[in-house]
Structure formats: structure tokens, C-alpha cells
Amino acid sequence: MHHADLPPDAPLRRADRALHADVNGTAVMLDVEGGQYYGLNEVGTHIWGLLDRPATPAEIAADLPRHFAVEPAEAEAATRAFLADLLERGMIEPA
Amino acid sequence: MSDAPHHYVAYGLHVASDWALPELTEAPPAVAATAPDLRVVRGTVPDSIGEPREQRVTWAARPGAWRHEIPGVARYLVHDDGREVVVEPTGGTDADVRAFLFGSTLGAVLHQRQLFVLHGCAVATAHGAVAVAGVSGAGKSTTLAELARRGHPVLSDDKTVVRFGEAGPEVLSGYPTLRLWEDAVVRLGEAPDDLAPLREGRRKFLYRAPAFREEPAPLRLVVVLNAYRSIAADGDVPAVRAERLGAHDAVQALLLQTYRRRIVDGSGLRAEHFAWTARLAGSVPIVQLDRPTPAETVGAVADAVERQLAAAAEG
Numbered sequence: 136m137h138h139a140d141l142p143p144d145a146p147l148r149r150a151d152r153a154l155h156a157d158v159n160g161t162a163v164m165l166d167v168e169g170g171q172y173y174g175l176n177e178v179g180t181h182i183w184g185l186l187d188r189p190a191t192p193a194e195i196a197a198d199l200p201r202h203f204a205v206e207p208a209e210a211e212a213a214t215r216a217f218l219a220d221l222l223e224r225g226m227i228e229p230a
Numbered sequence: 231m232s233d234a235p236h237h238y239v240a241y242g243l244h245v246a247s248d249w250a251l252p253e254l255t256e257a258p259p260a261v262a263a264t265a266p267d268l269r270v271v272r273g274t275v276p277d278s279i280g281e282p283r284e285q286r287v288t289w290a291a292r293p294g295a296w297r298h299e300i301p302g303v304a305r306y307l308v309h310d311d312g313r314e315v316v317v318e319p320t321g322g323t324d325a326d327v328r329a330f331l332f333g334s335t336l337g338a339v340l341h342q343r344q345l346f347v348l349h350g351c352a353v354a355t356a357h358g359a360v361a362v363a364g365v366s367g368a369g370k371s372t373t374l375a376e377l378a379r380r381g382h383p384v385l386s387d388d389k390t391v392v393r394f395g396e397a398g399p400e401v402l403s404g405y406p407t408l409r410l411w412e413d414a415v416v417r418l419g420e421a422p423d424d425l426a427p428l429r430e431g432r433r434k435f436l437y438r439a440p441a442f443r444e445e446p447a448p449l450r451l452v453v454v455l456n457a458y459r460s461i462a463a464d465g466d467v468p469a470v471r472a473e474r475l476g477a478h479d480a481v482q483a484l485l486l487q488t489y490r491r492r493i494v495d496g497s498g499l500r501a502e503h504f505a506w507t508a509r510l511a512g513s514v515p516i517v518q519l520d521r522p523t524p525a526e527t528v529g530a531v532a533d534a535v536e537r538q539l540a541a542a543a544e545g
Contacts, residue, residue, distance in 0.1 A: 154501055156508030161477035163511075165504040170495060172485055174478025 141219050143196075146189040146230040153226040155183065164226065173226070178203060182217060189230035192218055234269065237262035240405045241340065241391050242446070248272045249317070249324070253332060253407035253436065255444065268339060270331070273316040275305035284496030289334065291496025296338040303327060306335045312342030329429045337389055337490045341497050345402075346506040347489040348390040348452070352401045353382035357543035359401040359447035360535055361390045363487035364455035369521060369531065373455060375414035376532040384408065384439035385447060389489050392449055392510060399449040399513050406442035410435055417528070451542040452516045453535055454483045460522035468522040470530040472538055480516035481507055515542050 149155075154165045162180040164173040175183055181202060185195050192214055199210035221227040234246035238254035239261060245254060246266035279297045282290035289298040298306040303322030308315050315335060319327050340347045350363030351374040362377075364370050371387075378384050386404030393400055412433045415422045418440070425435040454475075460468050475483055484507045488494060494503045510516075517538050521527045 154504050156481075156505060158477035158481060158508050158512045163478060163481045163508055165500070167501050167504070170500065172482055174482065 141192055141215055141222065143193040144191050146191050147186065147218060147222070147227045148189040148230040149183075149186050150226055150228045166224065166226065168225075171224070173224075178213065179217060182214065186227060234266070234271075237266070238405075239444075241345070241386075241402045242393075243267040243343075245270060249328070251328065251331075253328065254405045255442075267313065269314045271314065271316055273318060275299075275307045275316050275318040279307070282496065283498065284492045286492065289338075289493075291338070291493055293496075293498035294342070296335075296342065296493060296497070298330065298335055298338070300326075300330050303330060306331065308335060308338040308342060312339045312344075315339060323430065325426070326429050333388075334490055334493070338493050338497075340389060340391055341490070341493045341499065344499060344502060346392045346394075346503070346510065348392065348484070349388070349487050349489040350390050350455075351387045351408075352385040352390045352404075352447075352449075353377045354385055354401075354443045354447040355382050355536070355539055357539045358450035359385055360451045360453060360539050361392070361401060361449060362453045362455055362535065363390070363483075364457075365487075368455040368457050369523075369528070370455060371408070371410050372414045372417065372528050373531050373535070374408065375410060375417045376528045377535065378408075378440055379418055380532060380536075381441065383441040383443040385443050387439075392506075393446070394506065394509060394513075395446075397448065399510055400446040401449050402446050403442075403444050406439045408437045408439055410437045449514055451514055451535075451539050452484070452510070453538065454487060454516065454518045455531070456518055456520050457523045458520055460525060467525045467527070470522070470527055470534050471520040472534050473518050473520075475516045475518055477511060479518075480511040483516055483518065484511055 152166055152168045154167050156163050162175040162183045182195055196211040196214040199205055236247040236250050237257035238245040238251055239257050240254050244261050244266045245268045247270035279295040283292045296308040304320055304327045305318040348361055348363045350361050350370050352359050352361040362370055362373050385401050387408040391402040409428050412422050415435050422435055428434040519534055521531050
């Protein structure tokens with residue numbers, strides 16, 4: 136899947152409407168406006184942690200192979216898909 | 231000192247009421263002499279509370295106000311951050327007026343007071359408290375009756391309030407009157423015809439718990455009861471299955487089992503409620519119990535609850 140609207144070097148940040156909480160090391164998230172609940176998997180929890188401050192897709196993708204057994208190309212694709220999803224749902228926004 | 235004629239305690243609140251509320255525990259004189267936490271007054275309920283944030287057929291909510299109207303019975307207004315309920319009867323019997331007072335209206339009071347309210351019951355055991363939640367028809371009432379029959383004091387029915395204390399989550403003591411379906415009443419060895427129906431002509435009954443705990447109890451376990459249809463050959467009843475939910479599913483289950491979650495949303499407390507939900511999911515095991523239906527499984531469900539509780543107590 137190609138996400139043309141997600142430039143690798145444009146910083147992203149968490150949106151105010153994205154409430155999050157830590158449950159025994161797993162991030163859970165609620166869209167306080169729409170009421171939709173999201174659970175994040177291990178990689179998603181890690182990426183959400185990186186978004187603690189503005190971060191670019193390239194920075195995030197480069198970080199993943201240090202923590203998970205993924206190839207750089209795989210990490211980049213997974214990061215872009217995940218971030219595009221969060222962006223579309225309004226949980227993150229351009230910083 | 232309050233001028234209201236009736237004083238009770240429920241969910242840790244001193245309730246001063248213009249009505250007799252026999253479902254509740256009477257307040258000891260020392261409590262009755264203090265300023266009430268909740269007033270139930272007879273008055274006029276406005277036609278509108280302004281622009282609602284959430285509404286259903288019978289109710290509307292915005293931050294600070296909740297209005298409920300049951301045609302032919304009564305109108306209710308909960309406001310002042312859950313410190314006052316105004317009741318305006320519009321033709322219902324006292325029993326009918328109270329039936330709706332102790333339903334969503336009390337739920338709105340608890341939500342406005344920023345308490346965490348599960349749709350379910352709770353009992354106290356030697357291992358601490360267990361809350362049993364589930365959708366209507368999951369078997370909460372029957373399970374509660376069986377747990378009570380086994381000698382576990384009841385803490386609450388229908389609305390279970392969890393407060394986060396310094397020592398962890400605890401269940402507040404509600405009130406000792408249960409709303410039981412006919413089969414649960416029979417299970418407790420009572421004759422339904424001897425009990426007052428919840429409302430005129432209904433097969434749901436008010437029943438005084440055989441043992442009731444008037445103090446809070448530490449919460450050790452939340453059980454989410456889930457009934458599923460099974461078609462089994464004779465003598466081949468599927469087992470009751472227990473599964474401890476992971477973080478995502480636990481939070482999702484607690485959100486879904488929140489008592490009238492739309493009232494939370496309408497009261498503008500979604501963010502606070504989410505934080506409490508996550509906190510609870512991180513504090514105690516949330517276990518889903520799947521019970522086959524129509525098989526008779528109440529004994530097996532109660533066994534599973536006791537087993538899970540013992541396991542949770544061991545940590």
C-alpha cells in the first residue's frame with residue numbers, strides 16, 4: 136500500500152483528542168471526540184511511545200529494527216501503514 | 231441537619247429523601263444528623279435541560295444535568311454534580327416511581343459524582359470482592375443469587391461502584407435490595423408470589439439479600455459473564471470456559487460493561503472514565519466466563535467465579 140500523503144521527513148505528533156493509557160505495558164487509546172476505542176499491539180505501543188514528542192516516519196522506521204526483529208524495508212512499510220492509519224483516524228497530526 | 235423526613239445510606243452516601251425508600255439501608259442517627267450527600271426531593275422538573283450532548287427516547291444529558299421522563303410514571307432531574315434528584319410524579323405508583331429512581335436515575339447520580347459504575351453485581355468473599363458484569367440476559371442476577379445462597383454477603387446489584395483507594399480498587403456497599411428474575415428467586419428458596427414485583431405486573435422481583443455487607447471491600451476480580459447458544463447432545467453439556475483478558479480486551483470489556491455509558495459521555499466525563507477504566511484493567515484480573523445456554527450452568531459458573539477469585543487472591 137502506498138501512502139503518498141505521508142512524507143518521510145514531515146514530523147508528526149499525537150492529537151489532543153487521542154487519550155491514551157498504559158495497562159501493564161500495553162498502550163490503549165480512546166478518541167475522546169468520537170468515543171472509538173483502540174488497542175495497540177506491541178509495535179504500535181512502541182511507536183506511540185516514540186510519538187511522545189514530534190517524530191518523522193523516517194525516524195520511527197529507523198528505530199524499529201533496534202527493538203524488533205524486522206528488516207529496514209519491512210519496518211518502513213509497517214511504520215507508514217500504521218502512521219497513515221492513525222492520521223486518517225485523527226489520532227496524530229502534522230507537528 | 232436536613233429537614234427531609236427519611237435518611238438512608240447507599241454507596242457511601244447519606245441520602246436524605248422526601249420519599250420513603252425501603253430498598254435502602256436506614257441511616258444511623260449519627261449519619262442522619264449530618265448534611266446529606268444526596269437529596270431526593272419532590273419538585274418540578276423542567277421540560278428541557280437545554281442543548282443535550284447525548285439523548286435517548288426517555289432521557290437527555292449534558293454536563294451537570296440529566297433529565298429522564300417515563301410517561302405516566304414520573305419525570306426525574308439529576309443535577310448539582312449528582313447531589314440532588316428532583317422527582318415529579320406524573321401518575322405512577324410509588325413503587326413505579328422508585329423502580330425508575332433506582333435504575334438509570336441513580337446511575338446518573340453516580341456518574342455525575344464521578345464514580346466508576348459497572349453494570350453488574352458484587353459480593354464479598356474471604357478472598358475479597360468480585361464484581362460480575364455482563365449484558366442483560368448474561369445471567370448476572372442468577373449468578374448473584376447463587377453466590378448469595380453460598381453465603382457470600384452481597385455488596386451491590388445492577389450498579390457496582392468501584393472507587394480507587396490508596397490500597398487499590400474497592401467496591402462500595404450499595405443497598406441490600408436485589409432485583410431478581412423469577413428463576414433466581416426460586417433458586418434462593420423463595421416463592422415469587424410472596425415478594426413485591428419490581429413494577430406492577432412484572433416477573434422481576436425485589437428481594438432482600440440474605441446477607442449484606444455495609445462496608446467497602448477490596449476488589450480482586452471482575453468477571454464478565456457471556457452467554458452463548460449451544461446445541462448439545464444429551465449429557466454432553468459444554469463446559470463453562472474462563473479466559474483472562476489481555477489489556478486491550480480488558481479495557482474494551484470494561485467500557486462495554488459500564489453502566490449506561492452514554493450517560494458518562496453526555497455528562498462530559500469520557501476522558502476521566504477512560505482513565506479509570508485503564509486503571510482498573512491494570513489493577514485486577516478481568517476474566518471472561520463463557521457459559522453455554524440453554525444448559526443449566528449456574529453451579530458451574532459460581533464454581534468458576536470462586537476458583538478465579540482464589541487464584542486472583544494468590545496473585
